[in-house]
Amino acid sequence: MTRSTVALDDVTVNNLGTFKIINEVCLPTTYPDSWYENSVKLPSEVSQLAFYSELPVGAIQGKLINLSHKIPSFEVATSILMNTKLKIVHDALYIESLAVLPAYRGKGVGSKLLEWIIEQTKERFVHEIALHVHVDNKEAIEWYKKKGFQQQEEVVKDYYKQQELPNPDAYIFKMTV
Numbered sequence: 001m002t003r004s005t006v007a008l009d010d011v012t013v014n015n016l017g018t019f020k021i022i023n024e025v026c027l028p029t030t031y032p033d034s035w036y037e038n039s040v041k042l043p044s045e046v047s048q049l050a051f052y053s054e055l056p057v058g059a060i061q062g063k064l065i066n067l068s069h070k071i072p073s074f075e076v077a078t079s080i081l082m083n084t085k086l087k088i089v090h091d092a093l094y095i096e097s098l099a100v101l102p103a104y105r106g107k108g109v110g111s112k113l114l115e116w117i118i119e120q121t122k123e124r125f126v127h128e129i130a131l132h133v134h135v136d137n138k139e140a141i142e143w144y145k146k147k148g149f150q151q152q153e154e155v156v157k158d159y160y161k162q163q164e165l166p167n168p169d170a171y172i173f174k175m176t177v
């Protein structure tokens, strides 16, 4: 890695603490340790750390989900009766966290993490990315718009209530990839 370049690497058990610190410095949301442990345990979690001049400065985590909820009730019933696990078809990647340390913003780190997760999404034959943004997070709102995300009409009331933010509502942004 040469100086002043952005490089990416996997989140592992050895750097989970770094991932946690980056999120805690940048985000209003606090995740329990189990959330971080799942990053390296669950195949549905997609995460990456970003380094600037070899310093860890950013991180992204997405989760493969089913947005459409089009699972036929017959299948659900059958799976319960047969005591088998229902195989959920993932049709979207939900960005759970994206954070870059304040001193390293505007240097292309967030863009590189977003490009990476877009590629990961496509590699998994999934073509939609979705996320929530706090209604007062004007910078992130403008940033996501610039990146091609579309703000949905719906406002999610009290999404950030647990974080005790003065205005706890969230917007949903989506992009087809």
Ligand SMILES: CC(C)(COP(=O)(O)OP(=O)(O)OC[C@H]1O[C@@H](n2cnc3c(N)ncnc32)[C@H](O)[C@@H]1OP(=O)(O)O)[C@@H](O)C(=O)NCCC(=O)NCCS
Pocket: 026, 027, 098, 099, 100, 101, 104, 105, 106, 107, 108, 109, 110, 111, 112, 131, 132, 133, 134, 137, 138, 139, 140, 142, 143, 146
């Ligand atoms: C949102 C965030 C991840 C962006 O990361 P970043 O590393 O600063 O972003 P980049 O440097 O890659 O952005 C570069 C591009 O975005 C543009 N940009 C940067 N800040 C912007 C802003 N506030 N509004 C609009 N565009 C912006 C740059 O002009 C540049 O455009 P270009 O690619 O056309 O040259 C970062 O600001 C952050 O961590 N914010 C706090 C946490 C947060 O709000 N996360 C999202 C919550 S869901």
